[in-house]
Amino acid sequence: xxxxxxxxxxxxxxxxxxxxxxxxxxxxxxxxxxxxxxxxxxxxxxxxxxxxxxxxxxxxxxxxxxxxxxxxxxxxxxxxxxxxxxxxxxxxxxxxxxxxxxxxxxxxxxxxxxxxxxxxxxxxxxxxxxxxxxxxxxxxxxxxxxxxxxxxxxxxxxxxxxxxxxxxxxxxxxxxxxxxxxxxxxxxxxxxxxxxxxxxxxxxxxxxxxxxxxxxxxxxxxxxxxxxxxxxxxxxxxxxxxxxxxxxxxxxxxxxxxxxxxxxxxxxxxxxxxxxxxxxxxxxxxxxxxxxxxxxxxxxxxxxxxxxxxxxxxxxxxxxxxxxxxxxxxxxxxxxxxxxxxxxxxxxxxxxxxxxxxxxxxxxxxxxxxxxxxxxxxxxxxxxxxxxxxxxxxxxxxxx
Amino acid sequence: xxxxxxxxxxxxxxxxxxxxxxxxxxxxxxxxxxxxxxxxxxxxxxxxxxxxxxxxxxxxxxxxxxxxxxxxxxxxxxxxxxxxxxxxxxxxxxxxxxxxxxxxxxxxxxxxxxxxxxxxxxxxxxxxxxxxxxxxxxxxxxxxxxxxxxxxxxxxxxxxxxxxxxxxxxxxxxxxx
Numbered sequence: 001x002x003x004x005x006x007x008x009x010x011x012x013x014x015x016x017x018x019x020x021x022x023x024x025x026x027x028x029x030x031x032x033x034x035x036x037x038x039x040x041x042x043x044x045x046x047x048x049x050x051x052x053x054x055x056x057x058x059x060x061x062x063x064x065x066x067x068x069x070x071x072x073x074x075x076x077x078x079x080x081x082x083x084x085x086x087x088x089x090x091x092x093x094x095x096x097x098x099x100x101x102x103x104x105x106x107x108x109x110x111x112x113x114x115x116x117x118x119x120x121x122x123x124x125x126x127x128x129x130x131x132x133x134x135x136x137x138x139x140x141x142x143x144x145x146x147x148x149x150x151x152x153x154x155x156x157x158x159x160x161x162x163x164x165x166x167x168x169x170x171x172x173x174x175x176x177x178x179x180x181x182x183x184x185x186x187x188x189x190x191x192x193x194x195x196x197x198x199x200x201x202x203x204x205x206x207x208x209x210x211x212x213x214x215x216x217x218x219x220x221x222x223x224x225x226x227x228x229x230x231x232x233x234x235x236x237x238x239x240x241x242x243x244x245x246x247x248x249x250x251x252x253x254x255x256x257x258x259x260x261x262x263x264x265x266x267x268x269x270x271x272x273x274x275x276x277x278x279x280x281x282x283x284x285x286x287x288x289x290x291x292x293x294x295x296x297x298x299x300x301x302x303x304x305x306x307x308x309x310x311x312x313x314x315x316x317x318x319x320x321x322x323x324x325x326x327x328x329x330x331x332x333x334x335x336x337x338x339x340x341x342x343x344x345x346x347x348x349x350x351x352x353x354x355x356x357x358x359x360x361x362x363x364x365x366x367x368x369x370x371x372x373x374x375x376x377x378x379x380x381x382x383x384x385x386x387x388x389x390x391x392x393x394x395x396x397x398x399x400x
Numbered sequence: 401x402x403x404x405x406x407x408x409x410x411x412x413x414x415x416x417x418x419x420x421x422x423x424x425x426x427x428x429x430x431x432x433x434x435x436x437x438x439x440x441x442x443x444x445x446x447x448x449x450x451x452x453x454x455x456x457x458x459x460x461x462x463x464x465x466x467x468x469x470x471x472x473x474x475x476x477x478x479x480x481x482x483x484x485x486x487x488x489x490x491x492x493x494x495x496x497x498x499x500x501x502x503x504x505x506x507x508x509x510x511x512x513x514x515x516x517x518x519x520x521x522x523x524x525x526x527x528x529x530x531x532x533x534x535x536x537x538x539x540x541x542x543x544x545x546x547x548x549x550x551x552x553x554x555x556x557x558x559x560x561x562x563x564x565x566x567x568x569x570x571x572x573x574x575x576x577x
Contacts, residue, residue: 148552169552172517185520191457191547192520211453212546213524216517229521231546233452234528236521258479258521274518280477281518304515317515347515366559394516 031063031377032127035070035094043080044109048087048116054156055120055134058381060356060374061127070094072127078112085109091123101126113158133354137398138383139163139173139182140370144390150184150197155352155397157383163197172394176219179398183207183226185215194228208241216260219243220268227251227262227271238262238273240288251290263308265331272296272306272314272331283316285331296334303327305348310399311355315339317347326360328375339373340380346371352397359383359395370395455542458503461575469495471569472530476511478568479525481533489530492572493537503543506530507571510551511564523548530570543577 034056041049052074056062062072076089084106091101101123107115114135121132133155142151142162150163150170164170166188173184182197194208194217208214212231219226226241230248237259238251252259257277264271269288274281283303284293297303300318307315314329318338324345329336340346344364351358358373368391370383384392469492472485481489496502508527510519527546535541556566 169549171520171550171552190461191545209457211455211457212528213520213548215520215548229517231452231521231524231528236524258518258525260517260521261515274515274521276477276518276522281515302514304518319514 031061032072033065033068033070034062035066035073036064037066038073038075039077039089041078044085044112045078045080045087048078048085048112051113051116051156051158052120052123055117055132056123058156058372059120059124059132059134059354060377060379061124061130072100074123080109083109085112085115087115087119089119089123091126113154117154117156131354133352133357133397136353136400137179138350138359138370138395139175139398140395141170141173141393142390143393144388148393150182151392153384157385160384160388172216174218174396175398177221177223177399179400181219183217183219185217194226207243212236216262218262218264220264221266222268227264227273229260229262236260238271238286249290251286251288252293253290261305263306263314265308266310266312270331272308274304274306283314283329296329296331297336299336300327307350309351309355310353311351313351313355315349315351315358315360317349317360326358326373328358339375341378346373348394349373350395350397353399357397359397361393361395367391368393453541457545458543458575458577461503461577464502464574464576467495467574469572471566471571472526473565474526474568474570476564476568477522479522479529481529486533489533490537493534493539495574496534496539496543501576503545503575503577504534505545505547505573505575506534507553507573508546508548509553509555509567509569509571511567512551512554512559513564514551516550516552519550520548523550526568526570547573 036053039049053064057064071094072091073094074091078085078087087105089103090099092099105115117134120134124130124132136155137152138155139150139152141148147167148169150173151160152163153160166186169187171185173182175182180199184195185192186195192213192215193206194214195204196207197204208228210230210232213229213236215229217226217228224243226243228239229236230239235255235257240249240251254277257275259273259275262271262273270285272283272285275284281302281304282295283297283306284295286293300320302319303316305317309315314331316327317324318327324347325338326340326346326349327336327338339358344362347361349358349360356376358375359370360373361368362371370392372381372383470488472488492504496504506527508523510523524546527548531544531546534544554567556563
């Protein structure tokens with residue numbers, strides 16, 4: 001019954017597309033009770049087990065219980081032998097006794113965490129029909145070295161590593177649609193320029209260094225174009241650069257505004273961006289071919305940092321009074337909902353590819369940390385362990 | 401081509417404004433008056449300051465760290481050069497005029513409030529407003545670069561108006577080319 005309901009929910013969510021997310025009611029998205037006490041581990045298998053459990057919890061679909069009757073159970077073993085990890089894993093519906101999932105894996109013990117990410121997403125898919133985000137990554141800016149550099153971690157906040165060592169100022173990282181490249185702004189060559197890093201090779205290429213400002217770059221869903229802010233013709237506006245031919249097109253034409261933060265619609269046909277043409281920074285939509293921008297925010301003193309998610313919704317930060325909060329907006333109906341709550345400033349949101357979670361900054365007393373918000377519940381978790389020193393800014397969730 | 405037209409229009413407007421609206425100084429039209437918005441009477445921020453670069457960035461820049469001039473300060477969310485700040489820019493123009501092969505990088509900065517990316521654009525508008533004022537004073541736009549730091553480089557720490565005021569600024573960095 002539960003599974004049928006979940007499947008029905010999944011189908012409903014899928015078939016109604018963009019409008020589904022906001023309409024989802026609390027009861028339908030309550031986490032399923034999951035019993036993992038039957039999963040036994042030894043050696044590095046314990047790292048696998050812990051990672052698997054944490055990933056299942058962070059997915060938002062499950063609540064781990066140690067007593068009482070669960071709806072689902074995960075059983076199996078993770079054993080370390082001679083530098084290899086052998087995993088056997090099964091998932092059952094406790095009520096119907098139906099076996100939804102059963103697989104065996106073997107890989108070098110050093111890959112225990114990656115393996116756990118993969119198994120977690122397979123279990124999530126089998127039990128909920130949804131794509132998991134356990135294997136995705138988050139790129140961010142950190143200042144622990146004394147300079148702002150790019151860092152990457154896994155979606156569960158582990159495996160944090162430094163990506164740039166520019167010893168300069170790095171800003172605004174964004175992923176390519178294939179998650180193989182990262183575009184960002186760096187003052188490496190004195191001026192703010194846009195660079196592209198290929199993760200596998202580590203190669204870095206400067207792709208925009210026009211006179212004046214080169215910033216807030218975002219690669220189009222087709223992977224071939226770049227939207228960015230340039231000021232080479234004066235007032236900073238939004239441009240589109242063809243990455244192969246280098247051809248540049250000016251998208252916005254206002255000469256009296258500061259414009260920034262273009263973010264592409266999932267189909268690549270429109271963009272949302274920030275402009276202060278009406279006095280305060282607000283969100284506007286514009287067609288990929290140009291034309292007149294349409295203002296889509298009217299509430300809040302400022303509306304900034306838009307991120308158009310794969311689910312069709314735009315996450316952004318709104319200023320109410322002196323405080324910033326993360327909101328989600330339906331660009332068709334312009335209905336919006338505040339996602340964050342509590343004290344401090346919540347800013348710079350980025351959607352996870354599951355269309356459910358959002359990573360954002362949370363600043364209290366000038367200390368900036370990253371939080372993951374769940375748009376279907378009030379759950380909020382710190383991305384990085386508290387032991388990680390430094391402030392963290394401008395997170396971007398990988399699209400896969 | 402487009403830019404030249406805009407510049408021409410701006411010049412004509414500025415001339416028209418100055419011939420009717422402001423005092424003529426000795427020697428006729430003062431170049432600085434080109435930097436005054438004919439609509440608002442304020443310096444900086446209008447269309448005429450949107451003059452883009454006709455040139456690439458300079459290839460070789462030797463910085464002159466010992467040459468220092470006062471920072472130009474801005475109101476909250478504003479890119480207008482206040483009349484109280486104009487003398488600071490005029491001093492910079494005098495320095496460039498009286499030295500050979502000297503250029504200036506105008507750095508635009510913002511206070512700590514708000515979006516990092518938007519503040520990069522806002523800081524650039526501030527730098528561009530100062531650049532336009534310098535161009536109005538007769539300095540060749542090819543030797544005036546802009547560089548926005550957004551809110552990334554505050555000089556005053558603290559979350560109050562006294563710190564914010566000092567951080568909303570344009571700084572000057574000089575170079576030889």
